Amino acid sequence: MVDHAGELADRVWQRYDRRERLIRYAVLLVTLMVVYWAVRDIDIFWPWVWDAPNQISSLGARMWPPDPSGLAAILNAMVETVHIATLATLLTIFVALPVSYIAAQNTTPNRFCLWLGRFILVSSRSVNTIIWALLFVAIFGPGVLAGILAIMFRSIGFIGKLMGEAIEEIDRRPVEAMEATGASKAKVIAYAIVPQVMPAFFAIVILRWDINIRESTVLGLVGAGGIGVILQGSIDTFAWPTVATILIAIVVLVLIGEAITSLLRGKVL
Amino acid sequence: MLEISNLVKRYGHDEAVLKGLDLTVEGNSVVAIVGASGAGKSTMLRCINRLVEPTSGSIKLNGNELVKLRGAALRRARRKIGMVFQGFNLIDRLTVMENVLAGRLGYVSLYQAISRRYPQADIERAFHLMERVGIAHYANKRADELSGGERQRVGVVRALMQEPEVLLADEPTASLDPRTSEQIMILLQSLASELELPVLINIHNVAQAKTYTERIVGLRHGKMIFDGAPADFNKEALDAIYGGIEAPDDEITEAPTRVGEGVSHDQA
Numbered sequence: 001m002v003d004h005a006g007e008l009a010d011r012v013w014q015r016y017d018r019r020e021r022l023i024r025y026a027v028l029l030v031t032l033m034v035v036y037w038a039v040r041d042i043d044i045f046w047p048w049v050w051d052a053p054n055q056i057s058s059l060g061a062r063m064w065p066p067d068p069s070g071l072a073a074i075l076n077a078m079v080e081t082v083h084i085a086t087l088a089t090l091l092t093i094f095v096a097l098p099v100s101y102i103a104a105q106n107t108t109p110n111r112f113c114l115w116l117g118r119f120i121l122v123s124s125r126s127v128n129t130i131i132w133a134l135l136f137v138a139i140f141g142p143g144v145l146a147g148i149l150a151i152m153f154r155s156i157g158f159i160g161k162l163m164g165e166a167i168e169e170i171d172r173r174p175v176e177a178m179e180a181t182g183a184s185k186a187k188v189i190a191y192a193i194v195p196q197v198m199p200a201f202f203a204i205v206i207l208r209w210d211i212n213i214r215e216s217t218v219l220g221l222v223g224a225g226g227i228g229v230i231l232q233g234s235i236d237t238f239a240w241p242t243v244a245t246i247l248i249a250i251v252v253l254v255l256i257g258e259a260i261t262s263l264l265r266g267k268v269l
Numbered sequence: 270m271l272e273i274s275n276l277v278k279r280y281g282h283d284e285a286v287l288k289g290l291d292l293t294v295e296g297n298s299v300v301a302i303v304g305a306s307g308a309g310k311s312t313m314l315r316c317i318n319r320l321v322e323p324t325s326g327s328i329k330l331n332g333n334e335l336v337k338l339r340g341a342a343l344r345r346a347r348r349k350i351g352m353v354f355q356g357f358n359l360i361d362r363l364t365v366m367e368n369v370l371a372g373r374l375g376y377v378s379l380y381q382a383i384s385r386r387y388p389q390a391d392i393e394r395a396f397h398l399m400e401r402v403g404i405a406h407y408a409n410k411r412a413d414e415l416s417g418g419e420r421q422r423v424g425v426v427r428a429l430m431q432e433p434e435v436l437l438a439d440e441p442t443a444s445l446d447p448r449t450s451e452q453i454m455i456l457l458q459s460l461a462s463e464l465e466l467p468v469l470i471n472i473h474n475v476a477q478a479k480t481y482t483e484r485i486v487g488l489r490h491g492k493m494i495f496d497g498a499p500a501d502f503n504k505e506a507l508d509a510i511y512g513g514i515e516a517p518d519d520e521i522t523e524a525p526t527r528v529g530e531g532v533s534h535d536q537a
Contacts, residue, residue: 177358177424180318181431182347182375187382191371195362 059240066248067241074230074249081226081253084144084219085212088151089205096156100163107167107193121164124157129215133224142223150224151212159208166200167193202268210261217250227253270295271317271435271467276326278312278491285324286312288491294435297465299458301478301499304488305511310471313488314437317469318350319343331434348375351428353457355440357420359427361413365404368412368423369395372430391430398426402456418449425456429464436461438470442477450474454481475507 016024102108103117133150140146174192183191220228227250234242271294278287286309294300302310315321317328319335328335330349338346351372359368373391374382381387399405402422407415412423421441428436438457442450454470458481461468472478478485479499487495487502487510495506 173354173356173358174360176320177352177354177427178371178374180320180347180350180352181372181427182344182349183371183382184344184374184379186379187374190379190383191360191363191367191374195360198362 062240063244065241066244067239068245070230070242071245074227074246077220077227077230078249078253080144081216081219081228082213082257084147084151084216084226085209088148088155088216089209089212091148092152092155092159092208093205095152096159096163099156099160100167101189103160103164104167106170106172107189117160117164121157121160124153124155125161126157127154129154130218130222133219133222137223142225144225147216147219147224147226150219151216154215155208155212158211159204162204163197163201166197166204170196199268203265206261206264206268210257213257214254217253270329270331271469272327272329273313273317274327276313276316276328277324278309278316278321279324286491287316287323289326290488290491290493292486292493292496294467294469297461297467298484299461299468299470299482300484300486301482302469302471302486302488303473303475303478303495303510308488308510309491310488311439314352314439314469314471317435317437318347318352320352344375348431349434351431351433351436353421353424353428353436353438353441355443357417357424357444359412359420359423361411363412364409365399365412365415365423366395366408369399369426369430372427375431395426395430398429401460402426416449417445418452421445421449421453422456425453425460429460433466436466436468438468440471440473443473450477457481475502478502 099117099120101117102113103121105114108114108117129150132153133146136146136149136153137143140149170193174196175188178188178192216226216228218228220226220230221232223229227246231243231246234240234246271292273290273292276287276290277285279285286307290309290313292313302313304310312321316323317330317335319338323336326336330346333346335343335346360371363371367385370385370387370391373387377387377391396405396408399408402425404415404419404422404426407419407423412420415423421444424441436457441457442453445453454477457468457470460466470478470482479502482499485495485497485499485502486493487506489510494509495502497506
C-alpha cells in the first residue's frame, strides 16, 4: 500500500506531449511571421494613420449639418435602389429554382446536370456583385439594367445553393407515395417536393431581398444605377453635407428593409 | 388476380434479397406476408408497383405483365395498385383533402393537379371514402395535425382513391399503438370484401396476421417457406420463419441501397 501511494505521487500529467508542444509553438511563430510580413509589406503611410482623428473631426465638421436640398432626388434614387433589389430578386427566382433542382443530389436527372448546376452556383457566388456590375456596365453601359443583372447574377448562387440544400433535406417518403399513385414527375414535384420546401423558399427569398437592398446601394459607385450614383457624384464634387444626407438615407433604408423582412418572416413562417 | 412468378431481386452484387418467389393472389382475399426483418417482404411489395426494380421474373396483374413496363405505361399500371405505408407517407403541409385527392394524380391533368381543380366525381368519391373511415370532418385540417391512426386512415383513403385493382400495405400498423393497429387491420379487412379487392399486408404481428387475414405467407431469406391458412400457422411454422434470428430491427426492412436516390430513380 505504501509503495503504491509513492507511485501515485510521482505521476505526472501533461495535456500535450513534446511533439505536440513543438507543433503549437511552430504554428504560433508562423502566424506571427505572416502578420509581421503582411504589415511590413502593405506599405502603410503611418503619419496619415496618426493624423486620422483630425481628419475625422474635420470631415465631420464639413458634413454637418446634412444638406436637405437634394432630398427629392435622393429619395427618387432610393426608390430606384429598392426597385433594382426587388426586380433582381424576382428574376433570380426563375433562374435559381431550376438550377437548384438540378444541383440537388436527390432530384438531379443525371451526373452531368448535377455538375452543371454546381458549376453555375459556384461561379455565381465566387464573383462579387461589384465585379458583376463592372462587367455588365461594360456590356450594357451604365444604368439600372446593369445593376439589376449584377445583383441577379450574384443572387442566383445564393438562392440556388440554399434551395438546393432545402431540396436535399426533404423527407423522401411522400415522394415515394406520389410515385406509387402513378403520378408523373411534374406532379410528384408539385405535390411531394414543393410543399416541403415552401417555408425554406420564402425565408431564403426574403433574406436575399434584404441583402440585395444593401448591395444595390453601392452599385452606383461603378455606375450601375441607384443611390450610389448620387453618392459618388457628391463625393467627387466635395459636397459633404449632401454625402451626409445620403449616408443617413441609406441607413434609414436598410433599417426599413430590416423591419419589413422581419415582419414578413414572422408572417410566412 | 395477381401472379408473381420466379421473382428475383438483387441489390448491386450482394446476395439476392428475393430468390425466385412465386405467389398467386386471387379475388378479394387478404394475404398476410410475415417474416423477419430483411426477409424481403418490403422488397417484394415494392417490386409489384416497381418502386423497386425486380432483377428478373414476372409479375402479372389481371393478366398484364408489370415487369417490362416503362414511362407512361408504368404510371398507368401504378394507378391500379394502391399502396399503404408504414410511415403513412403523407404530405404533412397539405390538407387531408389534398392528400386524399393526391391518389388521383395518375388520372388528372397537371393543371388540375396544381390548381387543385379536381373533377366533382373525385371530390365526391373522396368524401364518400373519408366518411367510410371516419375522417371526413378533418378534410380541411393539415395532415400533420392528425393522430397516427387518423393519418393511416388518410393513407388508406388515398390508396383507395386510385380505384386500385390490388392494395399493398407495407407494415401499415407498425407505427401505431396496439388498439389503433387493430382498428386499421379491421378496416383493411372489411374494405377488401366491400371493394372486392385483393390486399397484401406485410406484417410483423403474427397474432394480428392470424386474426385478420385469410392466408399467411411466410418469407425467410427471400424464399417462401410457408403458405397456408391462419389455422395451419403453428409453432413449427413460426420457428421456421423467425427461428435463430435476432430481435427484429425495423430499419433493415428498408432497402439500404435506395437511400438518397432521386425521385427519378425508376422513371424513364
